Amino acid sequence: MRLVILDDYNLASEWAAKYIRNRIIQFKPSPERYFTLGLPTGSTPYGCYQKLIEYYRNGDISFKYVKTFNMDEYVGLPRDHPESYHSYMWNNFFKHIDINPANAHILDGNAEDLEAECQAYEQKITEAGGIELFVGGIGPDGHIAFNEPGSSLVSRTRVKTLAKDTILANARFFGNDLSKVPTMALTVGVGTVMDAKEVMILITGAHKAFALYKAIEEGVNHMWTVSAFQQHPRTIFVCDEDATLELRVKTVKYFKGLMHVHNKLVDPVLSMKDQ
Amino acid sequence: MPTNKSVSDAPITQFINCRILKDHKLQREDLWVREGRILDPEKLFFDEQGYADKRVDCEGSIIAPGFIDVQINGGYGIDFSQASDDISSGVSFVARKILEHGVTSFCPTLVTSPPAVYHKVLPQVKVQNGGHHGAGVLGFHLEGPFISAKKKGAHLEQYLRTFQSGGIEDLMEAYGSLDNVAMVTLAPELASSQLVVRELCQRGITVSLGHSVGNLSQAEEAVQSGASFITHLFNAMLPFHHRDPGIVGLLTSDQVPAGRTVYYGMIADGIHTNPAALRIAHRAHPSGLVLVTDAITAMGLPPGRHTLGQQVIEIQGLHAYVAGTKTLSGSIATMDMCVRHFKQASDLVLLSDALNVKATYISGEEVWRKEP
Numbered sequence: 001m002r003l004v005i006l007d008d009y010n011l012a013s014e015w016a017a018k019y020i021r022n023r024i025i026q027f028k029p030s031p032e033r034y035f036t037l038g039l040p041t042g043s044t045p046y047g048c049y050q051k052l053i054e055y056y057r058n059g060d061i062s063f064k065y066v067k068t069f070n071m072d073e074y075v076g077l078p079r080d081h082p083e084s085y086h087s088y089m090w091n092n093f094f095k096h097i098d099i100n101p102a103n104a105h106i107l108d109g110n111a112e113d114l115e116a117e118c119q120a121y122e123q124k125i126t127e128a129g130g131i132e133l134f135v136g137g138i139g140p141d142g143h144i145a146f147n148e149p150g151s152s153l154v155s156r157t158r159v160k161t162l163a164k165d166t167i168l169a170n171a172r173f174f175g176n177d178l179s180k181v182p183t184m185a186l187t188v189g190v191g192t193v194m195d196a197k198e199v200m201i202l203i204t205g206a207h208k209a210f211a212l213y214k215a216i217e218e219g220v221n222h223m224w225t226v227s228a229f230q231q232h233p234r235t236i237f238v239c240d241e242d243a244t245l246e247l248r249v250k251t252v253k254y255f256k257g258l259m260h261v262h263n264k265l266v267d268p269v270l271s272m273k274d275q
Numbered sequence: 276m277p278t279n280k281s282v283s284d285a286p287i288t289q290f291i292n293c294r295i296l297k298d299h300k301l302q303r304e305d306l307w308v309r310e311g312r313i314l315d316p317e318k319l320f321f322d323e324q325g326y327a328d329k330r331v332d333c334e335g336s337i338i339a340p341g342f343i344d345v346q347i348n349g350g351y352g353i354d355f356s357q358a359s360d361d362i363s364s365g366v367s368f369v370a371r372k373i374l375e376h377g378v379t380s381f382c383p384t385l386v387t388s389p390p391a392v393y394h395k396v397l398p399q400v401k402v403q404n405g406g407h408h409g410a411g412v413l414g415f416h417l418e419g420p421f422i423s424a425k426k427k428g429a430h431l432e433q434y435l436r437t438f439q440s441g442g443i444e445d446l447m448e449a450y451g452s453l454d455n456v457a458m459v460t461l462a463p464e465l466a467s468s469q470l471v472v473r474e475l476c477q478r479g480i481t482v483s484l485g486h487s488v489g490n491l492s493q494a495e496e497a498v499q500s501g502a503s504f505i506t507h508l509f510n511a512m513l514p515f516h517h518r519d520p521g522i523v524g525l526l527t528s529d530q531v532p533a534g535r536t537v538y539y540g541m542i543a544d545g546i547h548t549n550p551a552a553l554r555i556a557h558r559a560h561p562s563g564l565v566l567v568t569d570a571i572t573a574m575g576l577p578p579g580r581h582t583l584g585q586q587v588i589e590i591q592g593l594h595a596y597v598a599g600t601k602t603l604s605g606s607i608a609t610m611d612m613c614v615r616h617f618k619q620a621s622d623l624v625l626l627s628d629a630l631n632v633k634a635t636y637i638s639g640e641e642v643w644r645k646e647p
Contacts, residue, residue, distance in 0.1 A: 079321065080317060080318070086317075087317070090316075090317045090320060090321070091317075094320060095305070095316060100324075101319075101320045101321070101323075101326060102324040106321075
């Protein structure tokens with residue numbers, strides 16, 4: 001894995017955004033060959049989305065030939081509810097960029113047949129040629145998407161009941177009223193994300209430090225599902241200082257020492273204007 | 276083009292680089308319009324998978340809903356209360372000119388007049404949508420003749436009337452027809468007026484209280500019968516008194532039926548009402564406030580003498596008086612002037628911007644633009 005450590009949240013968001021930007025531009029997407037991007041929601045990727053919007057506004061990137069697949073969506077929450085992941089993606093990303101709405105895929109938590117919806121989603125990913133870069137986050141309980149502790153590490157897109165930790169963590173978005181937080185969600189499986197050519201996990205904040213420790217310094221364990229990516233050939237963890245607080249000093253020093261190598265991935269930062 | 280056509284084929288316009296008034300705040304958001312209706316862009320994105328055909332760059336301007344003027348007696352030399360053979364071209368002329376003030380719909384207002392005038396004028400103008408030709412006509416506002424002699428203002432006493440049979444017959448006799456009438460101003464203390472209020476409301480006509488010496492209970496009764504508006508608050512009514520607030524008391528009355536709001540027109544030209552009074556009304560009942568111009572023939576014209584209904588009016592600067600007196604007679608303020616004055620007079624959550632009208636749109640189409 002690459003463990004990219006930046007001083008703070010803003011720098012981490014910027015590094016991640018630059019990486020995504022460079023990957024898209026290097027790929028040279030076209031009508032015949034779309035760049036497929038997996039996307040997360042939540043407070044962690046917010047800064048990254050802001051930077052991507054800035055790059056789009058400056059004319060440096062375009063999402064015209066990008067297809068996106070979000071990781072998850074709540075079950076039973078109306079699509080236009082302010083806390084639905086559809087609302088999050090619309091307000092924080094899609095409405096500010098030039099993506100074709102037909103190429104922005106999000107699981108439908110209000111589908112008649114949830115299982116069929118999940119299967120159809122897997123199908124759509126396959127038809128799109130698989131995911132080129134899957135961006136994700138990590139929960140305080142070490143989950144990726146809504147693959148809660150105990151999820152199979154080879155799971156596929158399915159319905160999951162949320163763990164107590166997750167419901168507590170999400171309560172702040174529902175006025176701190178636990179009864180209002182959805183209890184189920186549709187989520188891509190660990191296996192689904194493992195199928196991507198490359199995975200980038202964003203982890204910021206001290207409250208995620210223990211989960212990061214479990215994910216990369218302990219073994220592969222279905223109780224900390226992000227640990228599955230130790231077995232993926234191309235994973236990048238992008239964090240801030242605070243997220244590394246539970247890691248061994250040796251680990252942090254080693255990867256900080258590699259920053260000059262990591263930074264070659266984002267410097268020079270490419271632009272569509274040069275093509 | 277850019278939708279899956281599940282809802283409509285019509286082109287979609289996106290207004291960018293603008294600030295819109297949403298949730299009582301000015302927010303930096305794009306405005307999406309299709310076929311004259313504002314779209315929810317999120318629904319458009321996810322349901323129809325659509326995006327804009329055309330983008331209009333607003334260059335940072337504020338987009339506000341088009342202004343609606345429910346009390347305007349004429350302008351630019353046109354007097355709606357003057358019975359002529361070609362009222363509709365006069366109305367159309369004013370309709371076109373007021374686009375410059377950001378007004379997109381209005382109620383041509385007739386002051387107290389003899390039946391002959393109503394019978395002649397009313398049939399000539401129809402309710403119609405606005406467009407490139409001018410602001411939309413919502414219907415007439417008939418201010419009088421069923422008003423109080425003691426608060427006639429600039430209306431002529433000899434044409435005032437009372438309810439004889441207390442029903443629709445009086446209205447029909449005076450007005451001739453109620454088609455194309457959107458609003459009627461009357462005094463609630465007139466005998467048998469409650470029945471009339473109910474009749475008018477049943478026909479979908481807004482009843483407004485004004486030019487009256489009614490007390491609060493009479494006003495409340497009228498509201499309970501269906502009245503929902505007050506004509507130029509403070510003017511042509513009893514002043515607020517702490518033991519009988521009169522019509523002004525409706526702003527905080529607890530007798531207003533649940534779920535209903537009493538709206539009140541205010542002429543915010545800086546002349547008809549002291550800004551302090553404006554603020555008191557606004558703070559007491561912010562959601563009921565409606566800015567009106569009560570503009571007269573002379574609006575848009577230079578100083579001098581002009582006619583209003585059956586009378587002669589004199590313009591002195593920004594004031595319009597009944598010729599030879601100090602009785603105010605309508606105003607010559609334009610709607611955008613009223614909006615600016617109101618913003619100055621009160622502390623609204625509008626950004627500090629000059630609020631000068633740059634362009635007017637009806638149904639998403641530009642119908643007027645200020646010359647650079």
